[in-house]
Amino acid sequence: MQGKIITISRQCGSGGHSIGSELAQRLDVPFYDREIIEMTAKESGFHKEFVEEKGEHMNSSLLFNIARYASYGGRGRYEEYQPLQDQLYFAQVKVIKELAEKGSCVIVGRCADYVLRDRKDVLNVFIHADMAFKKKRCMERGQFSDENADDMIRRRDKLRAGHYRYYTDRKWGDSLNYHLCLDSGIFGIEKCVSMIEDACKGMGFPS
Amino acid sequence: MDTTVTKINPLGTERIGKLVFTFAVPSIISMVVNALYNIVDQIFIGQGVGYLGNGATNVVMPMTVIAIALSLLIGDGAAAYLSLKLGEGDEKSAARGVGCSISVMAIAGVILCILFQLFLEPLCILFGATEDILPYAMDYGRIISYGILFSSIDSGMAGMIRADGSPKYSMAGLLLGCITNIILDPVFIFVFHWGVKGAAWATIAGQILNAFLYLAYIWKFKSIKLDKECFRISRKVVAKVSSLGISSFITQIAIVLVMAVTNNILVSYGAESKYGAEIPLTTIGITMKVNQIVSAVLLGLATGAQPIFGYNYGSGQKDRVKQVYRIILTVSTIVLILAFLVFQFAPMSIVRLFGSESDLYNEFAVKCFKIFLLACPINGLQMATGVFFQSIGKPTQATILSLSRQIVYLLPATLLLPLTLGVEGALWAGPLADVLAFITTLIMLKLYWKKI
Numbered sequence: 226m227q228g229k230i231i232t233i234s235r236q237c238g239s240g241g242h243s244i245g246s247e248l249a250q251r252l253d254v255p256f257y258d259r260e261i262i263e264m265t266a267k268e269s270g271f272h273k274e275f276v277e278e279k280g281e282h283m284n285s286s287l288l289f290n291i292a293r294y295a296s297y298g299g300r301g302r303y304e305e306y307q308p309l310q311d312q313l314y315f316a317q318v319k320v321i322k323e324l325a326e327k328g329s330c331v332i333v334g335r336c337a338d339y340v341l342r343d344r345k346d347v348l349n350v351f352i353h354a355d356m357a358f359k360k361k362r363c364m365e366r367g368q369f370s371d372e373n374a375d376d377m378i379r380r381r382d383k384l385r386a387g388h389y390r391y392y393t394d395r396k397w398g399d400s401l402n403y404h405l406c407l408d409s410g411i412f413g414i415e416k417c418v419s420m421i422e423d424a425c426k427g428m429g430f431p432s
Numbered sequence: 433m434d435t436t437v438t439k440i441n442p443l444g445t446e447r448i449g450k451l452v453f454t455f456a457v458p459s460i461i462s463m464v465v466n467a468l469y470n471i472v473d474q475i476f477i478g479q480g481v482g483y484l485g486n487g488a489t490n491v492v493m494p495m496t497v498i499a500i501a502l503s504l505l506i507g508d509g510a511a512a513y514l515s516l517k518l519g520e521g522d523e524k525s526a527a528r529g530v531g532c533s534i535s536v537m538a539i540a541g542v543i544l545c546i547l548f549q550l551f552l553e554p555l556c557i558l559f560g561a562t563e564d565i566l567p568y569a570m571d572y573g574r575i576i577s578y579g580i581l582f583s584s585i586d587s588g589m590a591g592m593i594r595a596d597g598s599p600k601y602s603m604a605g606l607l608l609g610c611i612t613n614i615i616l617d618p619v620f621i622f623v624f625h626w627g628v629k630g631a632a633w634a635t636i637a638g639q640i641l642n643a644f645l646y647l648a649y650i651w652k653f654k655s656i657k658l659d660k661e662c663f664r665i666s667r668k669v670v671a672k673v674s675s676l677g678i679s680s681f682i683t684q685i686a687i688v689l690v691m692a693v694t695n696n697i698l699v700s701y702g703a704e705s706k707y708g709a710e711i712p713l714t715t716i717g718i719t720m721k722v723n724q725i726v727s728a729v730l731l732g733l734a735t736g737a738q739p740i741f742g743y744n745y746g747s748g749q750k751d752r753v754k755q756v757y758r759i760i761l762t763v764s765t766i767v768l769i770l771a772f773l774v775f776q777f778a779p780m781s782i783v784r785l786f787g788s789e790s791d792l793y794n795e796f797a798v799k800c801f802k803i804f805l806l807a808c809p810i811n812g813l814q815m816a817t818g819v820f821f822q823s824i825g826k827p828t829q830a831t832i833l834s835l836s837r838q839i840v841y842l843l844p845a846t847l848l849l850p851l852t853l854g855v856e857g858a859l860w861a862g863p864l865a866d867v868l869a870f871i872t873t874l875i876m877l878k879l880y881w882k883k884i
Contacts, residue, residue: 279825308825309745309823311516313746318521322521394668
């Protein structure tokens with residue numbers, strides 16, 4: 226059996242997690258989302274909360290960018306001491322590559338589409354949706370409260386985009402990076418799952 | 433890049449005192465050597481040429497720092513890019529980043545050299561040269577700007593070589609340059625009587641040797657293979673590399689700003705005082721450079737401790753993080769108090785190193801040490817805290833701390849205090865900035881310490 230890996234990149238609240246987990250169930254392959262946090266924590270020796278906070282979010286504001294390498298007294302000295310977030314990213318890359326080696330799976334987020342770019346057996350999917358849909362989902366899960374949900378969702382996406390741009394030098398959500406871009410607000414979770422499943426079959430998965 | 437994982441990382445378990453010692457010593461040595469490099473010329477010029485020669489080096493210094501800023505923008509950026517790409521296992525991009533950056537650095541060196549040659553006189557005047565100092569500054573600056581062709585390679589490639597895993601090679605280049613300079617300075621100045629020109633030739637001789645050693649490393653890179661293709665300049669890579677190096681650039685430019693303003697203030701207010709324009713310009717330069725050596729010790733200590741801070745913070749051992757912070761703070765403060773005692777009670781022992789001059793000269797030099805460095809013992813807090821924030825992934829706070837003293841406090845104070853206090857006002861700007869920075873640090877600590 227030839228392995229196939231599906232990476233799902235998603236806007237906050239678009240239902241990427243649910244789509245991924247449902248898809249993995251139907252295909253009967255392992256599903257990795259939060260599991261990666263634990264594995265990265267183990268790999269890097271870092272604390273789980275720390276991995277969760279920094280694993281796919283990065284502040285990309287100008288000041289923060291300037292500050293990122295400003296060691297005291299002006300020397301970047303990156304080479305002597307890498308920023309924690311980079312150490313974390315390297316551990317995460319290693320984890321994702323190992324998971325992909327193990328065989329077919331569904332991986333959510335964490336630049337997996339870029340990390341696995343040299344493999345030929347990967348289907349990259351991007352899930353997005355309109356704000357109303359995303360807001361509703363986030364509030365149903367009690368993730369954010371009503372009044373600040375819009376801002377929180379936008380902020381989360383901005384942090385993800387910043388993280389993606391920094392490590393991949395590509396634009397997050399640019400359709401050229403993915404094989405399939407779906408609007409879950411229009412199709413709904415179920416339909417998205419079956420469309421991705423169908424696309425997999427198109428690639429001969431699982432043969 | 434070492435990505436093998438051992439479950440037990442000594443950073444998380446070894447005794448803190450021992451860890452700080454092993455990490456900080458090499459880092460302190462490299463910082464101090466770097467700082468000494470700047471001061472050696474001054475000692476020989478002071479002894480062999482006199483204080484006008486020393487004033488000339490102060491005028492040329494901002495130009496040197498501009499060159500350093502540019503090569504760090506590319507060099508430190510490329511070092512970060514190299515580590516980033518290697519960490520991810522992408523050697524090809526890493527090689528392209530390094531090659532492209534070396535090309536850009538070489539070109540930038542040539543352009544800067546030409547610009548400095550063309551505009552040497554207006555630049556010297558801009559950075560505070562008086563009529564008496566100008567001929568010395570022109571002599572010194574003319575030769576020093578030829579050196580930029582090589583010094584841009586030196587400061588730019590040092591980081592890349594360290595990032596490639598050869599910190600000793602990088603250090604060897606620096607030492608080679610420094611020692612060459614120390615040997616040739618007395619030969620050129622006292623034996624050949626070349627004056628400031630001799631000091632300049634000695635400096636660039638060291639830079640040239642250093643550059644050759646570093647350029648030879650192009651064929652010795654361990655983690656990447658550089659072929660001709662790699663040296664092609666790609667706009668995308670340059671953009672990314674400079675975005676990674678921008679902070680090194682900005683901190684250097686901040687130094688240029690402070691130097692340019694201080695030089696000009698001292699010259700214009702000095703001219704109205706009994707000291708004249710040249711004495712304050714020269715003596716404050718010496719004071720700052722001596723202080724740089726003290727800062728180098730503190731910085732070396734703190735940056736050496738970064739990995740210990742970082743690992744323990746990331747793995748959730750907050751107690752150990754705070755313990756490291758306390759050790760750094762204590763040691764820094766002890767070093768600073770010792771320096772303070774020398775500055776206050778035996779300033780002449782330092783001043784004499786840079787040549788004995790008139791009574792007026794000595795009087796102002798002593799004032800520089802006593803007033804400008806009056807508040808130095810409290811500087812330890814601000815430095816230790818800045819590096820601390822930096823290494824636990826709070827770069828914004830770190831930058832606010834590191835730039836606030838120079839830009840927000842020192843610069844305006846240097847401009848304003850002389851209005852009422854005359855030339856001595858520029859000296860009082862030092863302790864005032866220190867106290868304000870100290871208060872800023874306390875506020876930052878109050879805001880964030882609990883959340884750590």
